Amino acid sequence: MMSTACVTVALAGNPNSGKTTIFNNITGARQHVGNYPGVTVERREGFRRFHGQDLMVIDLPGTYSLTANSLDEVVARNVIIDEKPDLIVNILDASNLERNLYLAVQLLELERPMVLALNMKDVAEQAGLKLDESALQRRFGIPVVSLVGNRNQGTDELLQAVVDASAAHTYKPFVIDYGAKIEAAIKQVSEALRTLTEVKYPRRWLAIKLLENDSDVQDAVAALNGGDKVLVVVEAVRNKTTVIIGEEPEIAMAECRYQYVGEVYRDFVDSRARSEQSVSDRIDRVLTHRIMGLPIFFGIMWLLFNVVFTVGEIPQGWIEEGVKWLGATVTANMAEGELRSLLADGIIGGVGSVITFLPSILLLFLGIALLEDTGYMARAAFVMDRVMRAVGLHGKSFIPLLLGFGCSVPAIMGTRTLENRGDRMVTILVSPLMSCSARLPVYTLLIAAFFPESMAGSVLFSIYFLGIVLAIGMALVFRKVLFPGTTEPFLMEMPSYHMPTVRSILIHMWERSVLYLKKAGTLILTASILIWFMTNYPANVEYSKDFDSAKAEVTEKYDAPTAEPMLAQLDKEQASEKLSLSYAGQFGHFVEPAIRPLGFDWKMGVGLVSAVAAKEVLVSTLATIYSAGDVEEDPQSLQEALAADSNFTPLVALSLMVFTLLYSPCLAVLAVIRRETNSWKWPAFSFVYSTALAWLMSFIVYQGGSALGF
Amino acid sequence: MKKTLDSLLPGETGVISRVTGIGPVKRRIVDMGLVAGTLVRVQKYAPLGDPMEIKVKNFNLSLRKAEAALIEIGVTGGNA
Numbered sequence: 001m002m003s004t005a006c007v008t009v010a011l012a013g014n015p016n017s018g019k020t021t022i023f024n025n026i027t028g029a030r031q032h033v034g035n036y037p038g039v040t041v042e043r044r045e046g047f048r049r050f051h052g053q054d055l056m057v058i059d060l061p062g063t064y065s066l067t068a069n070s071l072d073e074v075v076a077r078n079v080i081i082d083e084k085p086d087l088i089v090n091i092l093d094a095s096n097l098e099r100n101l102y103l104a105v106q107l108l109e110l111e112r113p114m115v116l117a118l119n120m121k122d123v124a125e126q127a128g129l130k131l132d133e134s135a136l137q138r139r140f141g142i143p144v145v146s147l148v149g150n151r152n153q154g155t156d157e158l159l160q161a162v163v164d165a166s167a168a169h170t171y172k173p174f175v176i177d178y179g180a181k182i183e184a185a186i187k188q189v190s191e192a193l194r195t196l197t198e199v200k201y202p203r204r205w206l207a208i209k210l211l212e213n214d215s216d217v218q219d220a221v222a223a224l225n226g227g228d229k230v231l232v233v234v235e236a237v238r239n240k241t242t243v244i245i246g247e248e249p250e251i252a253m254a255e256c257r258y259q260y261v262g263e264v265y266r267d268f269v270d271s272r273a274r275s276e277q278s279v280s281d282r283i284d285r286v287l288t289h290r291i292m293g294l295p296i297f298f299g300i301m302w303l304l305f306n307v308v309f310t311v312g313e314i315p316q317g318w319i320e321e322g323v324k325w326l327g328a329t330v331t332a333n334m335a336e337g338e339l340r341s342l343l344a345d346g347i348i349g350g351v352g353s354v355i356t357f358l359p360s361i362l363l364l365f366l367g368i369a370l371l372e373d374t375g376y377m378a379r380a381a382f383v384m385d386r387v388m389r390a391v392g393l394h395g396k397s398f399i400p401l402l403l404g405f406g407c408s409v410p411a412i413m414g415t416r417t418l419e420n421r422g423d424r425m426v427t428i429l430v431s432p433l434m435s436c437s438a439r440l441p442v443y444t445l446l447i448a449a450f451f452p453e454s455m456a457g458s459v460l461f462s463i464y465f466l467g468i469v470l471a472i473g474m475a476l477v478f479r480k481v482l483f484p485g486t487t488e489p490f491l492m493e494m495p496s497y498h499m500p501t502v503r504s505i506l507i508h509m510w511e512r513s514v515l516y517l518k519k520a521g522t523l524i525l526t527a528s529i530l531i532w533f534m535t536n537y538p539a540n541v542e543y544s545k546d547f548d549s550a551k552a553e554v555t556e557k558y559d560a561p562t563a564e565p566m567l568a569q570l571d572k573e574q575a576s577e578k579l580s581l582s583y584a585g586q587f588g589h590f591v592e593p594a595i596r597p598l599g600f601d602w603k604m605g606v607g608l609v610s611a612v613a614a615k616e617v618l619v620s621t622l623a624t625i626y627s628a629g630d631v632e633e634d635p636q637s638l639q640e641a642l643a644a645d646s647n648f649t650p651l652v653a654l655s656l657m658v659f660t661l662l663y664s665p666c667l668a669v670l671a672v673i674r675r676e677t678n679s680w681k682w683p684a685f686s687f688v689y690s691t692a693l694a695w696l697m698s699f700i701v702y703q704g705g706s707a708l709g710f
Numbered sequence: 711m712k713k714t715l716d717s718l719l720p721g722e723t724g725v726i727s728r729v730t731g732i733g734p735v736k737r738r739i740v741d742m743g744l745v746a747g748t749l750v751r752v753q754k755y756a757p758l759g760d761p762m763e764i765k766v767k768n769f770n771l772s773l774r775k776a777e778a779a780l781i782e783i784g785v786t787g788g789n790a
Contacts, residue, residue: 254737
């Protein structure tokens, strides 16, 4: 009998075990990314119907162990304890089985039904490992299946095992023998735990964790009625045991687990003596070479941004044409009025100019996904760690910082891999200085309008480079002033190089682009309408002269060919004056004195203020402002409009790019900082320091440039 | 003076005799499989001299010399 209720399955495994690929294979597009309550660890869920059985699959964070030292590990084990999934599927890298089994035995200790899935079987076989699945199955008493995730082989077999195991409802107890001395301690603590009622953890596991000095479990026990007394007993037993065995129980127990795992490994894996270096090692001989490593790293970064800029330009041109055509069509087919203005200028103009930059953003995420999925990201951290540490950061900080080039939101969320609070906070604060993809539209617009094509790549590169240099400088300052102290231990797996699958790259690009477009769809639309309103109202303003009678006079005096340019000139003057008197104009004029020394006028002031909503809004705001000052029936391209503005010189454009790079992170990022730090203090601090830094740097650029005669 | 992991040269191997240090740092080292009796091989040092990359239990791990200095090495071998 097949049960009809939905079966929940939790996927657990080491980082780099191919867990996410298998999750994608199982669920396809039917997945949802959210957050665990209270923390910012991403929660990925998906659905699958297999042979009439509904499966709800949770992709747990990838972990090496289940200690309380890392948020990911706590989240992973709490899902298993609190949500009691019907089944755990532990994905293991078959080519790296020994360390992967270390997590498996810790999962088994949680006393939940489990299936072992040996991934990357092909890689293991190529490496000369012979795995005996049925023997492993007998040893652990749980189903074992093999699969090749990145070729989508064995997914059905895994699902069949999952359905069968969930229908069987059998759990075979699993116990590791920690040796007489530790077992005696476990027994003593277990006895003390008997006094507690309503314990949701398995008792032996709880006793083990308490002996391991696990802070999360200690807190949970302390909260229980009578928990304090138990903790006193635990403390005494732990101290006694430490003396007897000569080291901390958690270390001795970890050693026991590895010893156990080692025995299992030797029994069930036939590995001929292989001291030869793997393919990955040979690749690394070049990529992390003592001399070539850093130049290769910088070369890859440089290539990434040039591809984004030059290749992205091609489809960008097509989209630009399409948006222009749509705006013109609407304008041609609608009666003149406020609705047409809202639609053509506010909505199509605003959202259109953001969608235009989607190709660049897709390419950037393609690059980032390639770096991550091939395994180069870890090498980047390896070659950069010495540099990152010099400024008080961790090689791992490099990864969120690199993600910051895509979007600061995942970057800041990615800092959760940093266990040390100081490392994490400094990385959060400097991540927004990495130029995110939302700022790219601003640069590409300004570069295309004010710089020759031959300089485009170099200008873009220097803007990104400035962000990096300042991030380093600020990290050093924050580390010294705000978070003096040690950095976390640097222990990072260097995963084998992999050929990334098209599917996982596409899913990655899709996910991130949807995030970007969602922002474009909601935030930017709202901002565009607001900006449209601010630039078009109040509707009736008092002009300096009577434009209507002036136009009537021109029409009367001259014949049509002569009158046309004069009328156009009058229209421009009128529109510009109207904008200057609008709410937006009033606000821009209000802040103008503060930004004048940076070379900005009120128009840029309006753009910068509205772009706090999201940095790409600067483009749509400028589009609205400049099309409002533009009277030609076919909307002129924004680049041309900017280039035609005499206030706008290349130096001003550069100053504006610097300011856009550095000033306050967008609202979404401020919201994430608030959530990650659980305090309003840090987003407020981030807002203030970055805006002050932006002002200072733009001041230097503009005043310095002016003094040099640019 | 006991020999520690950070004193091995690229290509040299050794067997871990003990992990010193305290608290979460030590736990992390042990969790990654660096327990007494484990054979390690130094792959290389990063371009700027630190961190280092080792091979242990069939996988590659990078760690800083500061952490490697907590790992005492008993038997050492030549290039393998």
